[in-house]
Amino acid sequence: MPDSSPNHPLAVEARSRRRNEFLAFLxxxxxxxxxxxxxxxxxxxxxxxxxxxxxxxPGPPAH
Structure with missing residues (x-):
């Protein structure tokens, strides 16, 4: 079972990616x-x- 602690490399990577996407949006x-x-x-x-x-x-031609 994968570790879902905040220090897990995938959790850190997801947080970093979310921050990068938010900065790109801004x-x-x-x-x-x-x-x-x-x-x-x-x-x-x-x-x-x-x-x-x-x-x-624009407008009618001059006479």
Whole structure:
């Protein structure tokens, strides 16, 4: 029967893996994905801005 004490190597490994996964989640959730979102939104805004500089603003054509 395996030993289920907290000092058992498998228990320590599981705890370490859980901590690593939680830290990876925090880095993704509060670090990388917000930067990706801001970059994507900023890139889209830049494309719209450049399109309007080249082709003019939206709306009916000027007479």
């Amino acid at each position: 880095v993704l959730a509060f670090g990388i994905w917000p930067l990706v979102a801001v970059g994507a939104l900023g890139g889209y805004g830049f494309l719209v801005w450049m399109f309007q500089i080249v082709f003019g603003p």
